[in-house]
Amino acid sequence: MNYSTLKKSLALSLVAVTGVATLAVAQDAPATTSSTKVFGGRQQYRTWSIGVNGGVLAPIVAIGGSNDFNKWDVNLGYGLNIRKQLGHSFGLELNGVRGKVSGSNDAGLAGAGNNATREFETELQYAVDLRGVVNLGSIDFLRRENSVGFFVTAGAGYMAYSPKLTLANGTVIDNKGKYTGPVGDTHDAADYIKGFYIPVGAGVKFKVSERVNFNLGYTMSFIDADNFDGVYAKGTTKDKFSYGYAGLEFSLGSSAKPSLEWSNPLATMYDELKDPTLRQEVEALKGRVTAVEKSVEDLKKDTDGDGVADQFDKCPGTPAGTAVDGSGCPLPKMVADSTATSNVTGFEKISFDFNSSVLKTESYPTLDKLSSVLRENGGKVTVNGYASSEGTAAYNVKLSKDRANSVKTYLVNSGVNASQVATKGNGEANPIASNDTEEGRIQNRRVETARN
Known part of the structure; x- marks a missing residue:
């Protein structure tokens, strides 16, 4: 050619x-592009x-x-x-x-x-x-x-x-x-x-x-x-x-x-973000978040000011200044011994498992009551830890000290000033039951509190 x-x-x-x-x-005719999504696929x-x-x-x-x-x-x-x-x-x-x-x-x-x-x-x-x-x-x-x-x-x-x-x-x-x-x-x-x-x-x-x-x-x-x-x-x-x-x-x-081949990902992303349906979903999500926040505020509401939220307060309307337990009900009055050092009346002993210084959940109500008394009335308390006779004497002193410190940690975390609580590890001393039986040893694995 x-x-x-x-x-x-x-x-x-x-x-x-x-x-x-x-x-x-x-x-x-021009193609419709408003329906395309950024991650909608090639289809x-x-x-x-x-x-x-x-x-x-x-x-x-x-x-x-x-x-x-x-x-x-x-x-x-x-x-x-x-x-x-x-x-x-x-x-x-x-x-x-x-x-x-x-x-x-x-x-x-x-x-x-x-x-x-x-x-x-x-x-x-x-x-x-x-x-x-x-x-x-x-x-x-x-x-x-x-x-x-x-x-x-x-x-x-x-x-x-x-x-x-x-x-x-x-x-x-x-x-x-x-x-x-x-x-x-x-x-x-x-x-x-x-x-x-x-x-x-x-x-x-x-x-x-x-x-x-x-x-x-x-x-x-x-x-x-x-x-x-x-x-x-x-x-x-x-x-x-x-x-x-x-x-x-x-x-x-x-x-x-x-x-x-002529698609513009940036424009598609912009359109997707401006999609009215997406904006409605965002607004609905905001509404759900607001409802959750209101529920949380309701959970925190304490009408009588006793430190227990209304949701969990079994004794609403408690007079101001009244010491209450974890359920918002008034605590029994403290009766103090005439001696300089005595047990705090009205509180049970705190028990522990064998070779353990971890608090049992069953002890929490007793400790909550003690915490309320100390926060409301002030004063100081000595926490005495004890152990059963298994193991060496030195080890049992350390274990009893750890048990006393566990009680102090709980009280401090609940709002009691650390200076109000003293701890002492007594080891195998002062058993309240015989260490010859398991039933007696269980009773000896304990913590007792004494008001100073």
Whole structure:
């Protein structure tokens, strides 16, 4: 194809592209995007698309490198593509391209005399590849809707081609239908050489409508062979070709869904946060929190001021200053002994398990009563710890001291001043029952309190 014919073909292609794009804009209705969610999955978008393209094939690439021919021709190529968008910024694309690639040499560059290679023409039966497509972003990414975006691609492919050489003396070498072995079929002669290639490209796309994109792209294909142009360079170089194209891409799927590749996650997140349903849920949650806070305040309410919340006060309306127990009922009056040191009347002994200084829950009511008396009436108390006769005397003194300290810790944590409570470990001294029986030893594992 000469340059004049190519220009006419490209002009007709652009006219067709413009006509189709205009028709698509006129007929396509905007997709509804308000229902999409940030983590709603791909099913809420259109993710499949197909495309057609046409452009220029050439035996060179933009990054340069060595070539077997120093002049290249402009030839028309055309192709198809199918893409699955996996995310707003990445997709997988199956591409196919056909056409021809050709070039020529100045006299004397490719050999000597009549055997010099003057020109080549390679029929590209097909070049099919699977590539990843990365959307780099849009020049208007700060806007809610993007309409211009850039992309890069890379992948791997398989191709079939047949080069034809013309020598300086006019001899044409065309081995189509004669290829065998590694370059053709394994057994029978083949029309085309087959092999692998690596496509790497970049481009820009324009959102014509909700259904149609107009793409401009450029792909460099690096062939895993040195016979694409029919000339072998003794394996020192690999051949390559490029494809610059323009094309239309059509999004498939329900018109009620937006296209994933043009989605704007920031805008979707903003819409989701502003969703009236979400705001109603937040307001309802605030109401539930307020109700919980009110319940907590009700739990803390103490109408008679006796230190016991109304929810647990079994004796409401207790006069101010009355000493009460844990249920809010008045404590019995203290009757003090006439001696300087005596037991606090009205309080039971605090019992402990074998070899333990941990308070039993059954002791809490007794300790709560003692705490109330000390907080209301002041004064000091001595907490005497005792142990049964098991173990050594020294160990039992320590154990009895630990038991006394457990009682003091409880009283202090309940609001009694630490200076009001003294502790003493008496060990095995002063048993109140025989240590010869388990029943007696249980009674001796105790704490007693005495008012100072």
